[in-house]
Amino acid sequence: xxxxxxxxxxxxxxxxxxxxxxxxxxxxxxxxxxxxxxxxxxxxxxxxxxxxxxxxxxxxxxxxxxxxxxxxxxxxxxxxxxxxxxxxxxxxxxxxxxxxxxxxxxxxxxxxxxxxxxxxxxxxxxxxxxxxxxxxxxxxxxxxxxxxxxxxxxxxxxxxxxxxxxxxxxxxxxxxxxxxxxxxxxxxxxxxxxxxxxxxxxxxxxxxxxxxxxxxxxxxxxxxxxxxxxxxxxxxxxxxxxxxxxxxxxxxxxxxxxxxxxxxxxxxxxxxxxxxxxxxxxxxxxxxxxxxxxxxxxxxxxxxxxxxxxxxxxxxxxxxxxxxxxxxxxxxxxxxxxxxxxxxxxxxxxxxxxxxxxxxxxxxxxxxxxxxxxxxxxxxxxxxxxxxxxxxxxxxxxxxxx
Amino acid sequence: xxxxxxxxxxxxxxxxxxxxxxxxxxxxxxxxxxxxxxxxxxxxxxxxxxxxxxxxxxxxxxxxxxxxxxxxxxxxxxxxxxxxxxxxxxxxxxxxxxxxxxxxxxxxxxxxxxxxxxxxxxxxxxxxxxxxxxxxxxxxxxxxxxxxxxxxxxxxxxxxxxxxxxxxxxxxxxxxxxxxxxxxxxxxxxxxxxxxxxxxxxxxxxxxxxxxxxxxxxxxxxxxxxxxxxxxxxxxxxxxxxxxxxxxxxxxxxxxxxxxxxxxxxxxxxxxxxxxxxxxxxxxxxxxxxxxxxxxxxxxxxxxxxxxxxxxxxxxxxxxxxxxxxxxxxxxxxxxxxxxxxxxxxxxxxxxxxxxxxxxxxxxxxxxxxxxxxxxxxxxxxxxxxxxxxxxxxxxxxxxxxxxxxxxxxxxxxxxxxxxxxxxxxxxxxxxxxxxxxxxxxxxxxxxxxxxxxxxxxxxxxxxxx
Numbered sequence: 001x002x003x004x005x006x007x008x009x010x011x012x013x014x015x016x017x018x019x020x021x022x023x024x025x026x027x028x029x030x031x032x033x034x035x036x037x038x039x040x041x042x043x044x045x046x047x048x049x050x051x052x053x054x055x056x057x058x059x060x061x062x063x064x065x066x067x068x069x070x071x072x073x074x075x076x077x078x079x080x081x082x083x084x085x086x087x088x089x090x091x092x093x094x095x096x097x098x099x100x101x102x103x104x105x106x107x108x109x110x111x112x113x114x115x116x117x118x119x120x121x122x123x124x125x126x127x128x129x130x131x132x133x134x135x136x137x138x139x140x141x142x143x144x145x146x147x148x149x150x151x152x153x154x155x156x157x158x159x160x161x162x163x164x165x166x167x168x169x170x171x172x173x174x175x176x177x178x179x180x181x182x183x184x185x186x187x188x189x190x191x192x193x194x195x196x197x198x199x200x201x202x203x204x205x206x207x208x209x210x211x212x213x214x215x216x217x218x219x220x221x222x223x224x225x226x227x228x229x230x231x232x233x234x235x236x237x238x239x240x241x242x243x244x245x246x247x248x249x250x251x252x253x254x255x256x257x258x259x260x261x262x263x264x265x266x267x268x269x270x271x272x273x274x275x276x277x278x279x280x281x282x283x284x285x286x287x288x289x290x291x292x293x294x295x296x297x298x299x300x301x302x303x304x305x306x307x308x309x310x311x312x313x314x315x316x317x318x319x320x321x322x323x324x325x326x327x328x329x330x331x332x333x334x335x336x337x338x339x340x341x342x343x344x345x346x347x348x349x350x351x352x353x354x355x356x357x358x359x360x361x362x363x364x365x366x367x368x369x370x371x372x373x374x375x376x377x378x379x380x381x382x383x384x385x386x387x388x389x390x391x392x393x394x395x396x397x398x399x400x401x402x
Numbered sequence: 403x404x405x406x407x408x409x410x411x412x413x414x415x416x417x418x419x420x421x422x423x424x425x426x427x428x429x430x431x432x433x434x435x436x437x438x439x440x441x442x443x444x445x446x447x448x449x450x451x452x453x454x455x456x457x458x459x460x461x462x463x464x465x466x467x468x469x470x471x472x473x474x475x476x477x478x479x480x481x482x483x484x485x486x487x488x489x490x491x492x493x494x495x496x497x498x499x500x501x502x503x504x505x506x507x508x509x510x511x512x513x514x515x516x517x518x519x520x521x522x523x524x525x526x527x528x529x530x531x532x533x534x535x536x537x538x539x540x541x542x543x544x545x546x547x548x549x550x551x552x553x554x555x556x557x558x559x560x561x562x563x564x565x566x567x568x569x570x571x572x573x574x575x576x577x578x579x580x581x582x583x584x585x586x587x588x589x590x591x592x593x594x595x596x597x598x599x600x601x602x603x604x605x606x607x608x609x610x611x612x613x614x615x616x617x618x619x620x621x622x623x624x625x626x627x628x629x630x631x632x633x634x635x636x637x638x639x640x641x642x643x644x645x646x647x648x649x650x651x652x653x654x655x656x657x658x659x660x661x662x663x664x665x666x667x668x669x670x671x672x673x674x675x676x677x678x679x680x681x682x683x684x685x686x687x688x689x690x691x692x693x694x695x696x697x698x699x700x701x702x703x704x705x706x707x708x709x710x711x712x713x714x715x716x717x718x719x720x721x722x723x724x725x726x727x728x729x730x731x732x733x734x735x736x737x738x739x740x741x742x743x744x745x746x747x748x749x750x751x752x753x754x755x756x757x758x759x760x761x762x763x764x765x766x767x768x769x770x771x772x773x774x775x776x777x778x779x780x781x782x783x784x785x786x787x788x789x790x791x792x793x794x795x796x797x798x799x800x801x802x803x804x805x806x807x808x809x810x811x812x813x814x815x816x817x818x819x820x821x822x823x824x825x826x827x828x829x830x831x832x833x834x835x836x837x838x839x840x841x842x843x844x845x846x847x848x849x850x851x852x853x854x855x856x857x858x859x860x861x862x863x864x865x866x867x868x
Binding site: 009012013014015034035036038039040042043044046047048054055056057058059060061062063064065066067068069070073074075076079083093094097098101102104106107109112113116117119120122123124126127129130131133134136137138141142144145146147148149151152157158160161162163243246 | 421422423426538540541547553554555556557558559561563564567568570571574575578579581582586589590592593594596597598599600605606609610611612613614615616617618619620621622623624627628631632634635638642645842843845846850851852853854855856857858859860861
C-alpha cells in the first residue's frame with residue numbers, strides 16, 4: 001500500500017514534463033559564451049533599433065544597462081514615496097492616538113513627544129520602504145509571478161541560469177525580420193540560436209486575477225475564514241480561557257466567598273479602630289437641640305453654592321423628597337412618604353436643624369454623612385431655603401424683582 | 403583587498419577556465435543528496451534540545467512565569483538575557499549582508515546568505531522570549547496599537563513598545579532581503595533539478611524569475627536600497643534593545659553609552675556565532691573552496707575590533723561610575739566586579755576582551771582549531787555579558803532589605819537549551835533545502851565574470867566601446 005504510493009510519487013516525480021507549445025513564435029534566442037560577446041551583441045541589437053529584446057545572464061553584468069540603452073532603474077521612486085508614506089503614517093498614527101483619540105498622561109510628559117516618537121517613526125519608514133521595494137521589484141517591475149513565461153522550461157533558460165549569456169528578440173518587435181535577426185546573431189558570434197514558442201496556455205488563459213473561478217475561490221475563502229473566526233471567537237470560545245478577553249480572572253471579587261481566609265469572607269476587614277481618611281466624628285450625634293443651637297451655616301448663599309446644592313439635592317434627596325421638596329419623590333408608594341419641606345415647621349427650622357437631620361438621620365431617614373460631604377450638606381440647606389422661598393412666592397415678588 | 407583570486411585558485415578547474423557549472427554543482431549538491439550521518443546526529447541533537455525547550459515553554463505557558471527563577475528584585479532574568487543574546491546573534495547577518503555590501507566587500511558573497519539565514523532564525527528565537535515573558539502570551543496582540551474594547555492605545559513613550567516595532571521590522575526586512583537574494587538561485591535550481599516535484603516547488607518559490615537584464619537592473623538597485631535601509635535598521639534595533647535598559651533609572655543601566663555598546667556587542671557575538679557554525683558547515687558540506695580560510699581570517703579581524711570596542715565600553719562604564727560621583731552607580735560596578743556575581747563578570751571580561759587579543763597573531767587567526775575555541779568562548783562571554791548587565795544590576799537594588807540572589811530553575815535552563823535547539827533545527831533544515839551560498843553573487847565576483855568592454859548602443863560595425 002505505502003510502497004505503491006511511494007512508487008506512484010516516484011513515477012510522477014520522474015515523469016517527462018513537457019508542456020505543449022503552440023506554433024506561434026515568441027522570439028528568437030541566441031546564446032553567447034562570454035560576457036564581452038553578450039555586451040557587444042546587446043549594444044548592436046539596441047543600436048539597430050530593436051525595442052522588444054532582453055538579455056539573460058546568470059548574474060547581473062556591469063555596463064549592460066548602458067549597452068542595452070536602458071535608463072536608470074526607477075525602483076528608487078517607489079521606495080522613496082512609500083518610505084515617506086511610512087514616516088507620515090507613523091507620526092499621524094501616534095499623534096492621533098495619543099493626543100486626539102485617547103489622551104493619556106504618561107509620566108507627566110506631553111501627550112505626544114517627538115523624541116519618543118522617533119524610533120517608531122524610523123521603524124515604520126524602513127518597514128514600508130522595504131516592503132514597497134520588494135513588492136515593487138517583483139510585481140511592478142519584474143511582472144512576477146510569471147511562471148508561465150514562454151522562456152521558462154526551455155533549453156535556453158537552462159543555459160542562462162547556469163553559465164551562458166542569452167539574448168532574445170521578440171517576434172512582435174516592429175523591426176523583426178527573421179533573416180535580419182539571424183544575420184545579426186551570426187555577426188555578433190552567437191554560438192547557438194533557438195526558436196522560442198508560446199505555450200498553449202499563454203494564448204488562451206488570461207491573468208488568473210480576472211478568472212471568475214480563481215477570484216471567486218479567493219473571495220469565498222476570505223469570507224468563510226472571517227465568518228468561522230467570528231463565530232469561533234465570539235460564540236464557541238466565548239467563555240473559554242484564554243480566549244475570553246480576561247473576563248474570568250483569578251482575583252477575589254468583593255462580597256464573594258473565599259476558602260483562603262478562616263472566616264470564608266473574600267473581603268478583609270479593617271483593623272479595629274481604623275479611621276477612614278478625612279473622617280471627622282459628628283459631635284452632635286443624637287443631640288438635635290445642641291446642634292440647632294450651636295451649628296451655623298458656613299457656606300454663603302452664592303449662585304455657585306446654590307447650584308452645587310441643587311445638584312446634590314437632586315441626586316441624594318429628590319428620590320424621596322421630590323425635586324421641589326413636596327415629599328412626592330420617585331420612591332413614593334415604595335417607601336414611607338417624607339413630610340413636605342414647605343410646612344410651617346420646616347420653614348421655621350434653623351439651618352442647623354436641617355444639617356443635623358442630614359448628618360444624623362431622623363425617623364426612617366438614614367444619615368447621609370457618608371454620601372454627601374459636610375460643605376455639600378450646607379449647600380443643600382441653602383438650596384432647600386431657596387425652594388421654600390420659591391414655593392412661598394407672593395404677587396408682589398415680581399414687582400420687587402423689577 | 404580582493405579575494406576573487408581565491409575562488410579561481412581553489413575551485414577545481416575545468417578546461418578553459420573556471421566553470422560556473424562547478425559553482426552550481428558545489429552549492430546545490432547538499433540539497434540534492436541524502437543527509438549524512440553527521441547531519442542526522444546534529445539534527446537529532448537539536449530536535450532533543452527543541453523538545454526540552456518545548457516542554458519548558460509549555461510549562462511556562464501553563465503555570466506562568468512562576469516556573470522561572472525570577473524573583474523580587476530580579477524581575478528580569480533568563481527571559482530577557484536570552485532575548486538580547488539571540489537578537490545580537492542576528493546582527494552579524496545583517497552586517498555581513500548589508501553593511502559589507504555597501505562597503506563593496508566582495509568577500510562577503512561567500513558567507514552572506516548563510517549569515518542572513520542565521521539572522522532570521524536568531525530573530526525568530528529571540529522573539530519567543532519577550533512574548534512568553536509577558537505572562538499571557540496569547541494576549542500578545544495587545545503589544546500592537548490595535549483597536550480594542552478598552553479604547554486605549556499602547557504607550558508610545560515605552561521602549562518596550564519601540565522594541566515591538568524594531569524587532570518585527572527587523573525580522574520582516576531581513577526576511578525580504580534574504581528572500582529576494584534567494585530568487586535567482588531558486589531559478590538556477592529549478593533549471594537544474596530532474597525531479598518534477600522539486601521543480602514545481604522551486605518554480606513557485608522563484609516566481610518564474612528569468613534572469614532578464616531588465617529585471618536584474620531593478621533587482622540590483624532594489625538590493626542596494628534594501629542594504630541602505632537595513633544598515634541604519636540594524637543599528638537602530640540593538641540601540642532600541644539597549645533603551646529597554648538605558649531609559650530606566652536603574653544604576654548600571656541608565657547610561658548613554660548603552661546604544662553603541664550594545665550594537666558593538668551584538669556584532670561581536672553575531673560574528674562569533676557565524677564563525678562557530680561556518681567552521682563546521684564548510685567542513686561538512688565541502689565548501690572550503692567557497693568559504694575560505696581568508697573569510698575566517700577576516701571575520702577574526704572583525705572579532706578583534708568589535709571585542710576591543712566592547713572592552714572599551716566595559717572600561718568606560720567603570721570610569722563614568724567613578725567620574726559621576728554617583729554612589730549608587732559606583733556600588734553597582736564594584737558589586738559587579740567583586741560582589742557575589744564576580745565570577746560571571748570575569749567570565750565576561752576574559753572571554754570577550756582578553757582571549758580575543760590572541761587574534762593579533764596571524765598564525766592564530768588562520769588556525770581553525772584555535773579560532774573555533776576562541777569563537778566558542780565569545781559566544782559564552784556574550785551570553786554572560788547580558789547576564790551581568792541584567793542580574794547584577796537588579797539583585798542588589800536601592801533597598802538592602804530586598805536584596806536577593808537569582809538562581810535559575812530547570813525550566814530556565816530548559817528554555818535556554820531549547821532556544822539553541824530551535825535555532826539549530828531551522829538552521830540544519832535550511833542547510834539541506836536551500837543554497838547556503840548565493841550562487842549568482844559568487845559567480846558575479848569570479849575572475850572574468852564581468853565584461854571588459856562597455857559599449858553604448860551602436861549599429862553593427864561602428865565600434866565605440868570605451
